[in-house]
Amino acid sequence: xxxxQQVITIDDISADNAPAIYVAGGLGQFFEAxxxxxxxxxxxxxxxxxxxxxxxxxxxxxxxKKAVETPGRDYLKRLKEMPKVVEAELRDFVTKMDNLRDSxxxxxxxxxxxxxxxxxxxxxxxxSMKDMALFGATPPASVVARVIADLEAIEIxxxxxxxxxxxxxxxxxxxxxxxxxxxxxxxxEAEQAELTRLRLEKEARDKKDNEDRIAREAAEQATRxxxxxxxxxxxxxxQRVRDEQAAAEKRENDLKFQAAESERKAEQAKREKxxxxxxxxxxxxxxxxxxxxxxxxARLNEKARADAAADEILRQQQERQADVxxxxxxxxxxxxxxxxxxxxxxxxxxxxxxIARGExxxxxxxx
Numbered sequence: 001x002x003x004x005q006q007v008i009t010i011d012d013i014s015a016d017n018a019p020a021i022y023v024a025g026g027l028g029q030f031f032e033a034x035x036x037x038x039x040x041x042x043x044x045x046x047x048x049x050x051x052x053x054x055x056x057x058x059x060x061x062x063x064x065k066k067a068v069e070t071p072g073r074d075y076l077k078r079l080k081e082m083p084k085v086v087e088a089e090l091r092d093f094v095t096k097m098d099n100l101r102d103s104x105x106x107x108x109x110x111x112x113x114x115x116x117x118x119x120x121x122x123x124x125x126x127x128s129m130k131d132m133a134l135f136g137a138t139p140p141a142s143v144v145a146r147v148i149a150d151l152e153a154i155e156i157x158x159x160x161x162x163x164x165x166x167x168x169x170x171x172x173x174x175x176x177x178x179x180x181x182x183x184x185x186x187x188x189e190a191e192q193a194e195l196t197r198l199r200l201e202k203e204a205r206d207k208k209d210n211e212d213r214i215a216r217e218a219a220e221q222a223t224r225x226x227x228x229x230x231x232x233x234x235x236x237x238x239q240r241v242r243d244e245q246a247a248a249e250k251r252e253n254d255l256k257f258q259a260a261e262s263e264r265k266a267e268q269a270k271r272e273k274x275x276x277x278x279x280x281x282x283x284x285x286x287x288x289x290x291x292x293x294x295x296x297x298a299r300l301n302e303k304a305r306a307d308a309a310a311d312e313i314l315r316q317q318q319e320r321q322a323d324v325x326x327x328x329x330x331x332x333x334x335x336x337x338x339x340x341x342x343x344x345x346x347x348x349x350x351x352x353x354x355i356a357r358g359e360x361x362x363x364x365x366x367x
Contacts, residue, residue: 010067018075022086027068027093034064034097038104045111058105065097122163129154129170133177141185148178327367331356334365 010030013021021027038057044050069090076086132151135143151174160167331352338348355363 010064013068013071015075018071022072022075022089024085024089027089030068031093031096034061035100038100045107051108054105054108058101061097061101061104065094069094122160126163126167126170129174133174141182141189144178144182144185148175148182151175151178330365330367
């Protein structure tokens with residue numbers, strides 16, 4: 001194994017010796033050398049020096065990784081025939097170096113996370129004590145008293161570790177605020193209670209005065225209403241007497257009117273009877289005349305219909321006769337034409353009739 005392949009000569013890697021180093025498996029020796037260096041000792045996490053040493057070893061891994069990766073990347077850019085081999089080797093090397101760095105630092109990372117969680121717990125406790133003096137709305141004194149009791153129950157001891165002094169200070173400050181608020185709310189509620197008592201006493205006096213006034217006004221109203229009822233009864237009696245007199249006069253007048261109206265209606269009924277009898281006679285005579293006219297009109301209508309039917313029958317008969325004569329003439333001419341062709345009369349007649357009946361394909365006679 002040559003000197004340029006040792007960890008102590010990583011910084012000497014250059015473009016000249018890159019072809020001999022960046023080959024399949026060529027970087028494994030550097031990884032093993034760095035791994036041996038950082039895992040060869042186990043620093044004490046309980047001391048600041050030990051934790052610093054772990055951080056230093058992790059930084060050494062990162063530095064060694066960069067010392068090998070940077071010239072390798074430069075060399076990779078120049079390679080054309082085997083980029084995949086170099087890339088795979090570098091990727092494997094970088095992955096193992098990253099894992100080695102992470103695993104090397106993991107104890108420190110775990111310790112830092114645990115230490116931060118411990119600090120966060122104390123900080124949250126201190127914030128919670130501060131928040132106990134915060135209220136969404138002005139609270140009653142009883143609520144403030146309960147919060148004071150809850151805060152006083154929180155123990156300030158060595159469990160707060162380095163936050164002991166701050167926790168004690170926050171608890172005292174928050175208790176002072178709460179006690180001041182409790183005193184203010186207690187005084188305010190006592191004042192409000194006194195105001196409420198005075199208001200209730202005034203309301204009671206006002207209520208009694210109002211009830212006395214209502215009773216007095218009710219008595220006065222009852223007196224006025226009694227006087228009004230008495231006057232109303234007198235007025236009602238006077239009105240009753242007037243109404244009875246008016247009713248008697250109305251009955252007398254109604255009787256006179258009814259007698260006159262009965263006489264008028266009798267005369268009118270007599271006239272209406274005569275007029276009805278006269279109208280009935282006129283209607284009877286008019287009905288007889290209308291019936292005679294209807295009978296005559298029906299006779300005339302029937303005669304006109306019969307004449308029209310006879311004319312239509314005659315027209316159709318004449319039309320059929322003319323059609324028969326026309327067709328006979330055409331058929332006769334066709335027969336004579338066939339006879340002129342030395343065809344016998346009976347045969348010529350049979351041919352013409354067969355054609356006329358459509359029994360000869362593609363041959364017709366035009367009528």
